[in-house]
Amino acid sequence: MDELTKVVRDYVIREYLEEGDDREITETTPLISGGIVDSFSMVSLRRFLEKKYSIHIPDDAATPQAFDTVKSIVALVRRFQNAELKSA
């Protein structure tokens, strides 16, 4: 598992799973559509990613689909990391 994927997965487990919840969170576990996290609570993840990776995720990209799995979240971060590099 690459570093970015690990960071995202660890954050999701730490921030969203209640104590005693031993569900496995893989790269493709549906988080929002699977009822593990609601879209309202995802705001903290978005803020965490923007701060940690010095990116800005516009509202129209921060959709429930984009935040539904660890894999899709990683893709989102990479997309806006590249955008930041291109505009630099």
Place this chain on the structure above:
Amino acid sequence: MAFTDAARNGYRADLEAIKAAGLFKEERLIHSPQWSEIEVEFPAGAKLKKCINICANNYLGLSSHPDVLAAAHAGLDTRGYGMSSVRFICGTQDIHRELENRLTEFLGTEDTLLFPSCMDANAGFFEACLNEQDVMIADRLVHASIVDGMRLCKAMQDTYKHSDMGHLEDKLREHQDKRFRMIITDGVFSMDGDMAKLAEIVALAETYNAMVFVDDSHATGFIGRTGRGTHEHCGVFGKIDVITTTLGKALGGASGGCVSGRWELVELCRQRARPYLFSNALAPVIVAGALKVMDLITASTDRRDKLEWNTRYWRGLLTGSGFDVKQGESPIVPVMLYHAKLAQDFARDLFEEGIYAVGFFFPVVPKGQARIRTQLSAAHEKSHLDAAIAAFKKVGAKHGILGLDKKELMAKFAA
């Protein structure tokens, strides 16, 4: 015509999908006043069936109380039917202000402002009082109306794991750079019936310089020794900055809600809250009924005491019969079934036995957390609860769920 065949077919497909997922809700028609026993027509056209109602927010049994009805009638006669105005134009009567003052005294705050509903109070409060320099930190199980209200506000949004004080403290520490921090919670959580740890929340608020907002809709009138609410129960009466609550549950059950709290915050709502500025004033008949409710609940704690007894008795009956029940002290007692179709079938079978209760499933509760949410009332007699448990046991046996724990229930009815 804008409503084309394509639009019609698209929406019908959405509705069919809801049905196919077992998530479709149907109303039942009640032909009697709200009470512990009601007459129900279901399905449409069926003969009326007398049922014991075990799912109303009629906690104190005041929804059809003769004294409340008489006061409402008098209110119609002396103050008319409707105000035809928002409050600040020509929609404020003396009785509106009188009710606000009564609520202020009852809740232990500095001022109160009535709204058409607590949903409106929650929708209007945050936008009126917080801005982009501030942060709202909400428990993850707050009521949907609070989520909607927070979304309307430009302040930063954050959440903490349900009732997890350690996680809340982390968030408070994280947001010390904000102008104002507001901790947001229900007093009694509407789906699980558990109570917020208000004493710990207030202590954290004092340590980290935050305000506290509590929606006490499922507590006002009956939680706490004199029914003031969760803050009384938790020993922090007078220490909550904002309380929103409803007149649509224990306090008469008609409609109406309020924001009650620090004078400055309430006054800002009066100046800026959109539901207050743009929605019709609460009808005089409702205000008059609510004033009588305030008289009744401040004169005696008999009703909240009876509710407390009914709650303990009902919880004991359910647990003793082998149902998986969310533990707690409030008169919201969820019977956990986890599976949406099972909850629907169970509710339908209960109805056949003369018990009115409704299955709760996604999106009202999270997926996989379906339940029958039972609610006690001071209008219930012991005989009602004995009849209800007999029905629950019969239906529970029919579905083979008695004595099963969460894992076993989920495994038995896995899709």
